[in-house]
Amino acid sequence: xxxxxxxxxxxxxxxxxxxxxxxxxxxxxxxxxxxxxxxxxxxxxxxxxxxxxxxxxxxxxxxxxxxxxxxxxxxxxxxxxxxxxxxxxxxxxxxxxxxxxxxxxxxxxxxxxxxxxxxxxxxxxxxxxxxxxxxxxxxxxxxxxxxxxxxxxxxxxxxxxxxxxxxxxxxxxxxxxxxxxxxxxxxxxxxxxxxxxxxxxxxxxxxxxxxxxxxxxxxxxxxxxxxxxxxxxxxxxxxxxxxxxxxxxxxxxxxxxxxxxxxxxxxxxxxxxxxxxxxxxxxxxxxxxxxxxxxxxxxxxxxxxxxxxxxxxxxxxxxxxxxxxxxxxxxxxxxxxxxxxxxxxxxxxxxxxxxxxxxxxxxxxxxxxxxxxxxxxxxxxxxxxxxxxxxxxxxxxxxxxxxxxxxxxxxxxxxxxxxxxxxxxxxxxxxxxxxxxxxxxxxxxxxxxxxxxxxxxxxxxxxxxxxxxxxxxxxxxxxxxxxxxxxxxxxxxx
Numbered sequence: 001x002x003x004x005x006x007x008x009x010x011x012x013x014x015x016x017x018x019x020x021x022x023x024x025x026x027x028x029x030x031x032x033x034x035x036x037x038x039x040x041x042x043x044x045x046x047x048x049x050x051x052x053x054x055x056x057x058x059x060x061x062x063x064x065x066x067x068x069x070x071x072x073x074x075x076x077x078x079x080x081x082x083x084x085x086x087x088x089x090x091x092x093x094x095x096x097x098x099x100x101x102x103x104x105x106x107x108x109x110x111x112x113x114x115x116x117x118x119x120x121x122x123x124x125x126x127x128x129x130x131x132x133x134x135x136x137x138x139x140x141x142x143x144x145x146x147x148x149x150x151x152x153x154x155x156x157x158x159x160x161x162x163x164x165x166x167x168x169x170x171x172x173x174x175x176x177x178x179x180x181x182x183x184x185x186x187x188x189x190x191x192x193x194x195x196x197x198x199x200x201x202x203x204x205x206x207x208x209x210x211x212x213x214x215x216x217x218x219x220x221x222x223x224x225x226x227x228x229x230x231x232x233x234x235x236x237x238x239x240x241x242x243x244x245x246x247x248x249x250x251x252x253x254x255x256x257x258x259x260x261x262x263x264x265x266x267x268x269x270x271x272x273x274x275x276x277x278x279x280x281x282x283x284x285x286x287x288x289x290x291x292x293x294x295x296x297x298x299x300x301x302x303x304x305x306x307x308x309x310x311x312x313x314x315x316x317x318x319x320x321x322x323x324x325x326x327x328x329x330x331x332x333x334x335x336x337x338x339x340x341x342x343x344x345x346x347x348x349x350x351x352x353x354x355x356x357x358x359x360x361x362x363x364x365x366x367x368x369x370x371x372x373x374x375x376x377x378x379x380x381x382x383x384x385x386x387x388x389x390x391x392x393x394x395x396x397x398x399x400x401x402x403x404x405x406x407x408x409x410x411x412x413x414x415x416x417x418x419x420x421x422x423x424x425x426x427x428x429x430x431x432x433x434x435x436x437x438x439x440x441x442x443x444x445x446x447x448x449x450x451x452x453x454x455x456x457x458x459x460x461x462x463x464x465x466x467x468x469x470x471x472x473x474x475x476x477x478x479x480x481x482x483x484x485x486x487x488x489x490x491x492x493x494x
Contacts, residue, residue, distance in 0.1 A: 004337045005354065008123025010491070022035040022036075022037060022040055022072050022075060023076060024070070024072075024077040025071075025079075026070075026383055026458075028386065029072070029384070029385070030033055030068065030069065030079070030385060030403070031066055031069055031070065031072040031360070032068065032069065032071060032072075033062060033070070033071045033072075035061055035071070035072045038073065038074075039074055040072025040073055040075060040076070040346065041055075041059070041071040041072050041073070042072070042073055042074055042449065043466045043476075045479070048477040048478075050304070050477060050483070051476060051477050051482075052369045052479060052481070053398040053475060053481060054475065056369045056370050056394075056397075056398050056399050057072055057396070057399040057402060058397060059080055059396070059399075060080065060082060060396045060399030060400075060407035060418065061362055061399065061401075063082075063487060064469075065081060066418070067079050067081070067083040067086060067382060068080060068083070068084055068086065068381065068382070068385070069082065069299045070194075073392060075391060076391040077130045077390075077391055077392070078307050078390070078391075078393070078394055079381065079385070079393050079394070080370075080393075080394045080395075080396055081393060081394065081395055081396075081438045082396070083085050084400075084426055084427060084428040084429050086381065086382070086425070087395050087428040088428050089434065089481035090373060090393055090395070091161060091371070091373060091395065091435045091436030091438070091439075092432075092435065092436045094379065095436055095437055095438075096376075096377075097375060097376060097377055097379040098373040098374065098375060098376065098379075099121065099122060099125070099245075099376050099380075099437075099438075100121040100123070100125070100345075100373070100374045100376055101118065101119070101372055101373065101374060101438065102372045102373075102374045102376065102392045103119070103374070104312060105119065105238040106334060109151055110238040110239055110244075111292065112237075112244050112248070112292065112299060113144070113238050113239055113291060113296070113299075114294040114296075115293050115296035115297075116297060116299060116300035117129060117132060117297060117300055117404075118179050118300050118303075118439065121374075125438075128293070128297070129441060131271065131275045131289070131439065132268065132271060132272070132297060132441060133270065134271055135266075135267070135268050135271050136441060136442060136443075136444050136445055138444075140266050141444055141445065141448060142188050142345045142346075143266035144266055144267070144396075145344075145345040145348070145443065145448060145452070146183045147182070147186050148186070148448065148449050148452045148453075149184055149343070149452060150185075150187065150286065151178060151181045151349045152178075152452050152453055152455070152456040153387065153456065153459075154193055154195070154454050155174075155178050155195065155453075155457070156459075156460050158196065158442050158456065159457075159461065159491060160493075161382065163286075164306075165492065165493070166465050166466070166490040166491065166492045167490060167491045168468070168488065168489070168490045169488070169489065169490075169491070170312075170486045170487060170488050171314050171317050171481075171487040171488070171489050172224040172310070172311075172474070172483070172486055172487045173319075174195070174313050175310040175313045175314050175317075175453075175487075176193070176207075176306065176307075176310040177194035177195050177198075177203060177451070178194075178310070178313075178453065179305055179306050179309050179310040179313070179375070180192065180194050180206050180306055181193060181194050181195075181344065182197040182305065182449055183206075183301065183302050183306060184202055185300065185303040186267055186268075186305075186445070187267055187268045187269070187298050187301045188202075188250060188251075188254065188267070188269065188298060189254055189258075189265050189267055189269060189270075190202065190250070190254075192201055201246065201317075202250075205240075205242070205246040205247065206241040206302060206306055208240040208242065208243040209239050209240050209243035209244065209247070209299065209302070209303075210302065210303055210306045210307045211307075229417050234371040239299070244299075247295060247299055247302070248291075248292075248295050251291060251295040251298060252291055252295075253270055253315075255269065255291060255294070258273065258310060259271070259273075268294075268297055268298055268301055269294060269298060270277045272289060272293070272294040273294070275289055275427070276289040276290075276294070286401065290313075300440070304442055305442070305445070305446075306439070306451075307480060308367040309446050309449055309450065310447075311365075311481055311482055312361060312362065312365060312367055312446070313448060313450060313453055313454075313482070314483070314487040315361060315364070315365035315395070315448065315487075316357070316358070316361040316365075316454065317454075317457075317463050317487065317489055318469075318473065318483075318487055318489065319360075319364070319413045319456075320357075320454075320463050320473075321363060321463040321465045321489050322413075322465060322469075322488075323413050323466055325421075326413065326415060327359065327458070327463060329353060330353055330354060330357050330454070330458060331458045331459075331494075332413065332461075333352075333353045333354060334351070334354070334455055334459050335350060335459065338459060341456060343452075348448070348451055348452065348455065349409055351451070351455075353415065354454065354455065355451070356415035356416070356453070357415045358421060358424075358447060358450050358451055358454070359415070359418040359430075360413060360414060360415040360417060360418060361450070362412075362432035363401045363407065363410075363417070363430060363432065364401065364402075364413060365482055366397045366398055366431070366432045366480065367400055368398075368431070368433075368434060368440075369396075369398040369430070369481065370394045370395060370397055370432060371392070371394065371395040371397055371434045372392055372394050372395075373392070373393045373395075374390060374391070374392055374393070375387045375389050375390065375391045375393065375436070376389060377389055395431065395435075396437050397432070397434075398430065400429050400430075401429075402431075403429070403432070406425065406426050406429040406430075407425075407429075410423065417464060433446075457491070458494065459494060460494065461492060461493060462492040462494050463490070463491060463492075464489065464490045464491075464492050465487055465489060465490070466487070466488055466489060468481055468485075468491045468492065469488050469489055470484070470485040470486070470487075470488070
């Protein structure tokens with residue numbers, strides 16, 4: 001009888017605590033979405049009931065007259081901002097209160113992930129970012145452009161071997177192979193052709209280490225959020241262990257070969273190797289930049305360059321296939337530019353309509369559904385809402401880009417938004433790469449790769465819809481942004 005009483009008391013106490021946890025914002029006077037006691041507001045996305053972008057948009061639209069709304073990532077309170085002025089305050093003006101991103105993985109659960117720029121915190125983040133930043137300057141981009149150009153030429157040459165009038169592909173596969181080869185060259189110093197060597201290990205390991213899709217990965221994600229220490233105890237890594245070892249071995253062997261043969265390349269590995277040497281030379285102590293640090297930065301570079309860029313390119317091709325007037329206008333600019341000779345980094349930057357199209361793709365299909373920051377010291381929002389350390393704050397990028405208040409007729413693909421009138425766009429409402437000091441460091445690289453890819457494909461082919469093309473687009477319900485039915489399209493030789 002006593003055992004039964006204790007059991008009932010335990011569950012009543014647990015229920016009270018969980019209920020109390022998911023009413024934090026109500027107690028603070030903030031309007032909050034109705035949460036689940038166990039999963040907060042995360043249940044719909046975790047169990048495939050809706051996509052993350054649609055969830056973000058529904059939360060954003062829930063109280064259109066509020067400057068912010070409250071929700072819960074499991075039991076953890078999240079403040080979703082709605083007012084662009086608050087974005088500026090949180091991410092820029094008062095950045096010293098929000099220097100970190102929300103912890104995604106317990107450092108003990110995966111040392112390789114925990115050392116990358118995305119996961120680092122405080123001074124260590126600042127130190128590593130300052131070291132990596134030179135990779136993405138204009139002078140370095142000019143050098144890396146030649147590597148992307150070479151991969152783009154390989155892609156078109158592969159297409160041209162087909163004699164079919166219309167070549168039909170699931171572009172998701174094609175573009176991922178292209179993105180894989182670009183990253184192999186630009187970050188790892190390797191020459192890979194994944195369209196021809198379809199089972200090459202670099203591509204297969206890249207798919208393993210970047211995919212969050214599927215039931216098992218969803219379960220792993222839930223455990224990371226709720227019981228991160230459990231994964232550590234069970235010896236389960238966030239990143240696929242085989243793939244992690246593969247990339248670690250590549251970096252180790254590459255560093256050794258470059259040191260022995262004095263090889264210099266304009267890539268992430270070289271910049272970090274130079275920083276490692278400088279630290280050792282300038283001090284009597286051993287450099288605090290280890291090979292694991294270098295590997296970790298290259299892996300996060302792979303994350304950004306493989307899944308996000310390839311998906312953005314797929315959405316871009318989809319929009320061009322379903323908006324032939326835009327595609328024809330862009331091709332006219334491309335063909336006009338080819339009259340002046342081979343494309344260069346500088347001439348690519350001069351292509352005004354290509355820039356407008358790229359900007360509109362990033363508006364309509366931002367890979368960051370939301371920008372997250374975590375409070376690092378007590379802060380007051382709007383003069384009245386107390387934010388405690390470790391509280392998450394979200395800026396809903398996808399919803400902002402679909403808000404007719406800022407982008408009229410937002411579901412229409414309209415590059416003209418970014419013509420000479422683009423300066424009239426409300427500040428801090430166009431955020432494809434985030435904002436503030438922790439914005440995406442590789443935005444120049446991503447835009448350059450996107451433009452180069454479109455330039456080469458459209459100079460030779462018309463992108464056309466086929467019977468398999470998903471019209472209208474239905475987003476997948478995975479954690480990552482994507483199409484539920486693939487990106488089937490055709491390439492028609494011009």
